[in-house]
Amino acid sequence: MIILEKRPNPSRAWALATPVLAVLATMIVGGLLFAMLGKDPVLTIRTIFWDPLFGPFGSYTRPQLLIKAGPLILIATGLSFGFRAGIWNIGAEGQYILGALTGAAAGLALYPSESRLIFPLMVAAGALGGMAWALIPALLKVRFGTNEILVSLMLVYVATNLLAYAALGPLQNPEGMGFPGSRNLSQWPSSANLELLTGTGLHWGVVAAGVAVVGAYVLLARHAFGFAVRLAGQAPRAAAFAGVSPSRLVLACMAISGGLAGLAGVFEVTGPAGQIGIDFGVGYGFTAIIVAFLGRLHPLGILLAGLLMALTYIGGEMAQTQLGLPGAAVQLFQGMLLFFLLAMDVLTQFRLRWKGASPVIVATAKPVEGAR
Amino acid sequence: MKLNRRTLLASGATAATLAVLGVPVRAQDAPLKVGFIYVGPVGDGGWTFQHDQGRLAAQEHFGDAIETIFQESVPEGADAERAITQMVLSGCQLIFTTSFGFMDPTANVAAQFPDVKFEHATGYKTAPNLATYDARFYEGRAVIGTIAGRMTQTNKIGYIGSFPIPEVIQGINSSFIHARKVNPDVEMVVIWAYTWFDPAKEADAAKAMIEQGVDVILQHTDSTAPQAAAQEAGNVFTFGQASDMAAFKPTPRISSIIDNWGPYYIQRIQAALDGTWESQSFWGGIGEGEVLIGEITEAVPAEVKAEAEALAAAIGDKSYHPFTGPLNRQDGTPWLAEGQVATDEELKGLNFYVEGITGEIPA
Numbered sequence: 205m206i207i208l209e210k211r212p213n214p215s216r217a218w219a220l221a222t223p224v225l226a227v228l229a230t231m232i233v234g235g236l237l238f239a240m241l242g243k244d245p246v247l248t249i250r251t252i253f254w255d256p257l258f259g260p261f262g263s264y265t266r267p268q269l270l271i272k273a274g275p276l277i278l279i280a281t282g283l284s285f286g287f288r289a290g291i292w293n294i295g296a297e298g299q300y301i302l303g304a305l306t307g308a309a310a311g312l313a314l315y316p317s318e319s320r321l322i323f324p325l326m327v328a329a330g331a332l333g334g335m336a337w338a339l340i341p342a343l344l345k346v347r348f349g350t351n352e353i354l355v356s357l358m359l360v361y362v363a364t365n366l367l368a369y370a371a372l373g374p375l376q377n378p379e380g381m382g383f384p385g386s387r388n389l390s391q392w393p394s395s396a397n398l399e400l401l402t403g404t405g406l407h408w409g410v411v412a413a414g415v416a417v418v419g420a421y422v423l424l425a426r427h428a429f430g431f432a433v434r435l436a437g438q439a440p441r442a443a444a445f446a447g448v449s450p451s452r453l454v455l456a457c458m459a460i461s462g463g464l465a466g467l468a469g470v471f472e473v474t475g476p477a478g479q480i481g482i483d484f485g486v487g488y489g490f491t492a493i494i495v496a497f498l499g500r501l502h503p504l505g506i507l508l509a510g511l512l513m514a515l516t517y518i519g520g521e522m523a524q525t526q527l528g529l530p531g532a533a534v535q536l537f538q539g540m541l542l543f544f545l546l547a548m549d550v551l552t553q554f555r556l557r558w559k560g561a562s563p564v565i566v567a568t569a570k571p572v573e574g575a576r
Numbered sequence: 577m578k579l580n581r582r583t584l585l586a587s588g589a590t591a592a593t594l595a596v597l598g599v600p601v602r603a604q605d606a607p608l609k610v611g612f613i614y615v616g617p618v619g620d621g622g623w624t625f626q627h628d629q630g631r632l633a634a635q636e637h638f639g640d641a642i643e644t645i646f647q648e649s650v651p652e653g654a655d656a657e658r659a660i661t662q663m664v665l666s667g668c669q670l671i672f673t674t675s676f677g678f679m680d681p682t683a684n685v686a687a688q689f690p691d692v693k694f695e696h697a698t699g700y701k702t703a704p705n706l707a708t709y710d711a712r713f714y715e716g717r718a719v720i721g722t723i724a725g726r727m728t729q730t731n732k733i734g735y736i737g738s739f740p741i742p743e744v745i746q747g748i749n750s751s752f753i754h755a756r757k758v759n760p761d762v763e764m765v766v767i768w769a770y771t772w773f774d775p776a777k778e779a780d781a782a783k784a785m786i787e788q789g790v791d792v793i794l795q796h797t798d799s800t801a802p803q804a805a806a807q808e809a810g811n812v813f814t815f816g817q818a819s820d821m822a823a824f825k826p827t828p829r830i831s832s833i834i835d836n837w838g839p840y841y842i843q844r845i846q847a848a849l850d851g852t853w854e855s856q857s858f859w860g861g862i863g864e865g866e867v868l869i870g871e872i873t874e875a876v877p878a879e880v881k882a883e884a885e886a887l888a889a890a891i892g893d894k895s896y897h898p899f900t901g902p903l904n905r906q907d908g909t910p911w912l913a914e915g916q917v918a919t920d921e922e923l924k925g926l927n928f929y930v931e932g933i934t935g936e937i938p939a
Contacts, residue, residue, distance in 0.1 A: 525645050531648040
């Protein structure tokens with residue numbers, strides 16, 4: 205039987221190298237998978253990782269990378285605070301949906317008036333909506349000791365049903381022939397979140413993602429709150445002695461992650477998605493969890509990881525249309541990325557040992573940060 | 577817009593520029609490239625599967641004259657617009673987008689690429705290079721509604737609704753009208769599943785109906801879960817939806833309503849090849865071969881089978897319209913006078929039940 209034994213001093217070099225190794229391992233195993241599906245593995249990997257950047261239609265796909273990565277980075281940055289402090293908000297998808305709903309509702313209440321203030325109002329409403337949704341599991345945890353993983357996850361399903369209700373009820377487009385879905389917010393000048401510079405893909409959501417990354421970096425490196433977050437994650441007892449209130453930390457981390465997820469939702473619904481529809485939630489909130497860990501919960505890492513994840517999405521689509529790769533193979537490929545990352549994380553923190561091979565006392569395997 | 581080097585540079589690399597620069601013009605003998613955007617996986621056994629069968633039928637019909645590509649499981653929204661644009665960039669000259677939620681993305685891309693032809697399923701926005709197509713599923717519902725009305729012992733039939741949109745409301749009304757026509761005591765139970773495909777939810781809906789005494793279930797959702805639930809309960813009949821669901825023959829599945837897109841795809845691709853393609857709003861039914869009634873099994877008495885087939889034939893040759901008056905709305909107010917037929921516009925915006933159906937349409 206194999207036992208995991210905690211390494212006394214996990215190598216820092218390995219910790220930094222694992223994301224790169226995980227990507228390489230994904231390419232190799234993914235390549236084998238593609239070969240088994242009868243596709244040229246080199247060509248497929250090239251289509252996924254190279255063509256979106258430098259392929260013949262790069263001038264179209266490069267801005268698309270930003271559009272796809274924007275919400276991922278924004279949500280993942282918010283999640284990274286809680287994940288560092290051991291507070292597990294798994295329900296960012298629901299907070300993203302609520303942000304879109306409250307933002308859209310605030311705007312549509314004023315339709316069809318024209319004002320420059322409508323868009324900022326919608327953004328504020330979206331952030332508050334996401335925040336409020338995240339504070340439900342936070343308050344339940346603080347007040348009643350419930351598990352925030354379960355509650356935040358379950359609230360995703362509630363949010364999905366609210367979305368369907370809104371798309372068919374209060375937010376339905378009165379001129380939409382009875383079909384589900386709201387008015388198109390990207391076609392209403394007051395709410396449209398369009399490209400700021402033509403041909404760059406840069407919309408307010410991408411700008412917000414950049415600001416969030418810088419803000420998170422400063423907060424974590426230079427601010428007492430960042431210190432409290434890091435301390436609570438690494439040594440909860442020490443944090444308590446240092447005067448960090450666990451309850452306030454839970455509320456703050458959940459509010460930040462919910463607020464940023466809500467922002468991502470409102471920027472998406474006013475821009476690339478354009479309208480509230482039954483299928484508005486396409487899983488950004490869940491993918492952002494992968495992005496957060498792939499980026500080592502570090503703001504700059506998350507920036508790179510978000511772009512990488514966007515690359516696999518857009519490259520994966522190109523592989524589907526150009527090479528006839530099945531959609532499920534692309535999803536499998538993306539899943540492998542997280543699998544390899546977590547597996548390598550475990551191996552940098554622990555070593556494998558055969559039971560009975562050594563009489564040394566074996567430390568009980570505690571889940572590591574990043575592997576829970 | 578005046579196009580010169582300067583305006584091209586100024587507009588950067590927008591899609592409009594790509595329309596001028598990047599889209600390869602089809603050489604005389606190169607195959608016509610046709611793209612399909614699917615909302616689900618091709619293996620869903622229902623909606624997307626049937627569209628892909630249509631694509632395969634077209635590919636087989638035209639052979640080397642066309643090349644078809646597809647992208648499956650495309651989310652409705654921002655991702656759809658990119659997927660459609662990428663198909664244009666990779667040289668597609670005719671693109672079918674096969675779900676209602678692709679309407680605005682298709683319209684946006686169509687506006688950017690006036691030389692590419694687009695066809696959007698089940699929507700209502702058209703342009704000179706954007707056509708729409710849909711199927712008169714309510715015609716098939718009239719036929720299976722007739723069978724349901726004859727087959728029920730408990731006089732309770734059930735309808736698993738997907739979303740309260742006109743297409744589904746047409747289906748509920750049409751099957752109820754024709755079940756009542758052959759069985760004045762019949763009642764209908766409607767359960768809204770709020771999904772097009774979710775085996776767990778569909779099974780729950782079917783079980784809830786069976787517990788209420790329903791013994792014939794019609795479904796507007798694509799999975800075979802209701803068939804499985806009916807098989808388990810015994811003495812409950814069902815109908816295949818979207819695809820034939822032949823695995824559940826001869827019971828519980830006693831017939832089916834099949835989406836058959838092949839003839840339409842072949843016709844439109846032919847028009848594109850001939851250069852006669854024009855924008856239109858096509859709504860075909862049994863007569864056009866777009867809606868098929870699957871085999872009526874031996875569990876159905878011969879006279880009921882003959883009755884259903886006669887109805888399908890009458891609908892097919894247009895001698896009978898499933899929405900023919902006298903018909904009242906649910907609240908008792910008159911809708912269609914004796915002999916009056918519902919217009920397509922009325923049907924496409926249908927948002928009320930006919931008289932006799934209980935319950936409310938959620939909104």
